[in-house]
Amino acid sequence: MDINEKEYKKYCAGRAKKSPVFKDTFAAFICGGAICAFAEGLKALYGMTSLPEDTVKMLVPVTLVFLAALSTGLGVFDDFAKFAGAGTLVPITGFANAVVSPAMDDKSEGLIMGVGAKMFTIAGPVIVYGVLSSALYGVIYWLCEVLL
Amino acid sequence: MRVKKLNRKPSLIGWGSVVGKRESEGPLSDDFDIHDKGECFGMNTWEKAESEMQRIALNTALAKAKMGAESIEAVFAGDLQNQCVSSVFGLADFGAPFFGLYGACSTFAEALLLSAMLVDGGNFDTCAAVTSSHFCVAERQYRFPLEYGGQRTPTAQRTVTGAGAAIISSANGNFPRITEVMPGRIVNKGIKDANNMGAAMAPAAIDTIRDYFNETGYSPEDFDLILTGDLGAEGHATAMDYLLGYGIDLRKNYSDCGLMIYDINRQDMHAGGSGCGCSASVICGHIMKRFEKGELKNVLYVATGALMSPSTSKQGLSIPGIAHLVRIEAGRR
Structure with a gap:
């Protein structure tokens, strides 16, 4: 048929409703900030105990991961994330959700090929490229130390 | 000519519609035959739930047409699941000759079209067209896990949890x-x-x-x-x-x-x-x-x-x- 492909693509790009960038960014800023402020609060709270500082620093992300996983399981995380966007995605909460949600979905395919195999379909790339870039960073750091 | 005129004008003698919760809360709520309070239809997986919707839809259509499953000479069915398994598992028990179709969201028209042409041509007297889709199944297969916290773009569409079935027949009478x-x-x-x-x-x-x-x-x-x-x-x-x-x-x-x-x-x-x-x-x-x-x-x-x-x-x-x-x-x- 005679619809010009280039013109059609341009037409569609022109008329497609855009995401509300300002609203999304603002919501992400507020929600992401609130999560981080909450984490700071946790740190202060744990700091009041006799626990050593290293343990406190470990307990804060552990608590956040636990809360994100729990709220994913209760089915409320996605409702909050729909509003918060990158605000829940960027902190460690997003990572917890990315592991728990496929595990829940694929439970029906069994513990090995379902939960075990598919748990990291979303978080997998983050782990692979996270580890890879930390190794690269290590090499650069080592080179700097040797050369400078 | 791409348009095919059907001289015997096959009639739609029965129809059934089944939807999930969100669809039953929509503007067409009163028009659907059956809906579930959630998305499960009494099943323990969403894939089975989708099959169950097809089964209920075809049963409803048969009931309205006042006929049994043995009257169906061919059923044309499809869905969005890989290998069209929703149709296979939902319709196996009817024991009717089966054609699995894939035309994505156009499958219901494809099924109606093929049924009507074969009834018009005199090959069959009674055919059934059945299709379904299920939001949770489609999300798993095409997009992200259900509980994944993401945002959708304004141009995205939501896969309907629903099924429809129609009986196409050579019968006389006042029918669509x-x-x-x-x-x-x-x-x-x-x-x-x-x-x-x-x-x-x-x-x-x-x-x-x-x-x-x-x-x-x-x-x-x-x-x-x-x-x-x-x-x-x-x-x-x-x-x-x-x-x-x-x-x-x-x-x-x-x-x-x-x-x-x-x-x-x-x-x-x-x-x-x-x-x-x-x-x-x-x-x-x-x-x-x-x-x-x-x-x-x-x-x-x-x-x-x-x-x-x-x-x-x-x-x-x-x-x-x-x-x-x-x-x-x-x-x-």
């Missing part, structure tokens, strides 16, 4: 009848955004509708309603815009099943509904009810489908569309 069909062509205009299916499918709808009016010489005013499958807000506006450019003015009586099934603003459904169950449940629920009441007498139903898979999208291929046309008219032969 399929009088014309036009098989769709695969049309690819280079759209790659899987979150804008409306844009990907609209060229196919434009191709089918334009050729239909050109070949038959009818004008849009000759119909009570012109209904596309599930182009959603984007595709609906695009199709209307382009067709106007070809001199076909659809502004008065053109709607889209994907826009009708949800209250887009109140239910926050972005660009509307989609999926094999979308137009199937709207046709077998809402549209057939209006035929029964005598509100509709002549409807052009053009179901659209986006023919892609998650793999083709990841590999950067664009999304081809297809649009099959079925004309439904009220009355006797």
Whole structure:
């Protein structure tokens, strides 16, 4: 048929409703900030105990991961994330959700090929490229130390 | 000629529609036969739930047609699941000869079209067309896990949890009848955004509708309603815009099943509904009810489908569309 492909693509790009960038960014800023402020609060709270500082620093992300996983399981995380966007995605909460949600979905395919195999379909790339870039960073750091 | 006139005018003697919670909360709520309070239909997996919807839809249609499963000489069915398993598991117990179809969201029109042509040709006396889609199954297969916390773009459509079944027969009597069909062509205009299916499918709808009016010489005013499958807000506006450019003015009586099934603003459904169950449940629920009441007498139903898979999208291929046309008219032969 005679619809010009280039013109059609341009037409569609022109008329497609855009995401509300300002609203999304603002919501992400507020929600992401609130999560981080909450984490700071946790740190202060744990700091009041006799626990050593290293343990406190470990307990804060552990608590956040636990809360994100729990709220994913209760089915409320996605409702909050729909509003918060990158605000829940960027902190460690997003990572917890990315592991728990496929595990829940694929439970029906069994513990090995379902939960075990598919748990990291979303978080997998983050782990692979996270580890890879930390190794690269290590090499650069080592080179700097040797050369400078 | 792409338009096929069906001289024996096969009749639609029974229909059944089944939907999930969100669809039952939408504007067409009262028109569906059966809905579930959630998405499970008493099953422990969503895949089984979708099969169950097909089973209930066909049973409802058979009950309305006052006939048993043994009367069905062929069933044409499809869904969005890999290997069309929802249809297989949902319809196996009926024991009817089975054809599995895949036309993405256009599958219901494809099933109606094939059933009607085979009944018209005298090969079969009674056929069934059944299709379904399930939001949770489609999310798992095509997008992200259900509880994954992400945001959707405004152009994205929601896969309808729903199923529709219709019995197509050579019977006489006062029934809605399929009088014309036009098989769709695969049309690819280079759209790659899987979150804008409306844009990907609209060229196919434009191709089918334009050729239909050109070949038959009818004008849009000759119909009570012109209904596309599930182009959603984007595709609906695009199709209307382009067709106007070809001199076909659809502004008065053109709607889209994907826009009708949800209250887009109140239910926050972005660009509307989609999926094999979308137009199937709207046709077998809402549209057939209006035929029964005598509100509709002549409807052009053009179901659209986006023919892609998650793999083709990841590999950067664009999304081809297809649009099959079925004309439904009220009355006797």
